[in-house]
Amino acid sequence: MVSRRLFLSGLGLGASGLGASVAASARAETQHLPIVDVDLRGSIDASAHGVRPGAGDRKSKAFAKLLKDAAASNTPVFLPPGDYVISNLSLPDNTRLTGVPGATRILYGGDGHLFAADGASRIELANLVIDGANRWLDDTVEGLVHLSNVANVTIENCEIQGSSKCAISLQRSGGRIERNRLSGAAEHALYAVESRELSITGNQVFDCGNGGILVHRWQKGRDGTIVTGNRIARIAATRGGTGQYGNGINVFRADDVMITNNHVSGCAFSAIRANAGSNVQIAGNTCLDSGETAIYSEFGFTGAVVNGNLVDGAANGILIVNFNEGGRLATVTGNVIRNLRLDGPYVHDGAGFGFGIAVEADTVVSGNTVENAPKWGLVLGWGPYMRGLVVSGNLVRACPVGCAVSVVEEAGAALISGNVFSETPEAAIAGYRWNERVTGDLATESAAYAHLTIERNRAG
8 A cells, every 4th residue: 555655755757657666566575676766756745834724813823934944854644635724924945835736725814924035036826726815914924925036936726715915925036926816805816016027828817896907117128028818807906097097907017918818708998908118919819898998009109010900899908108208119900899889987188989090190001991990991191100110011990080190280201002991981991080071081082191192092
């Protein structure tokens, strides 16, 4: 028979490795060969060290000692199924804590924080349910799991729920946040600031109060976080505002971030919002039922690639804007935007809501399809803030005006070529001074504006 101790220590080898070892020993005995005693190094069973389910918060000190001793010997800790009430644990460097998925539950006891670490080289949490029970967290932490200056973070296959702040807060850290379920956070599911080579992959995020996945920096600079394959739903904006909160994925001041192949639905504001994030790639995402603009690249950015996304249901589709604040240089290609609406979550003092794609400076807009935008299909420039736009090969249908282009003095050049406008009863292409229309249909009339080149478009 295999003892419990041997079984636990051999978890890392897998069934085939254990079976091969036993078979090898049997053959050695049969053939009178020397038996090699292999030291099977595996996880420490926490119950053997006085940390047992249902023992109450008084066991936090025993838990802390166990983690410290295990980390010192570079050994993972295994928590058997059950509920563990814990508070105020500072995770030592080399913490490796794992349990049974869905069955090992860590319950926050209150009066401070749950898990925190600072200045570690490695922290790993896996296969745990972590429940904050909506209890108060003190000012020293931003989340149930609060890690600062950790070079290699791994949080995988965990369920983290019921935080009175964020589910996970990372500061100046890198690593992987992978295959977790993050829900019921009063603030954000994941708040990552000043990250280093961080990957956020394959998580389920839902029912959070003010944000889903946030990739921020205190000062603008290179970040390089990858956000891919996540499913995000039902993100509220309990703090209100005009877009600071209520976003599924939010990038702020972080450069070189990739946001790809995510499924984002039911956000109070944007599915994906990049504010002052240069060299951002937003590609292959599905964005459903956004309360405001589905995809944003705004304010002081240079370089944005927005490609192959699907937007269905939003106040606005895709906005690449704020040339007045330095926002410029982008491509918007191969996107599908449909079923937009005129109403948004606040009173807008600018262009308003109800348009498909809006761009302002040094941007190519090509190969997109816009359908059922109740105001404008495409918006080129805003007042004098327009420069270097190439708009070609797009299909716009079922919009009152297919393309609204700025004809304000000092507006820069725009090429509008080879587009198809269908069911645009008010105009295929019209010139505007901000919100006021001042031209006929420029698709059929000769343009009197030297900054515009309008050619080979089809309207009908």
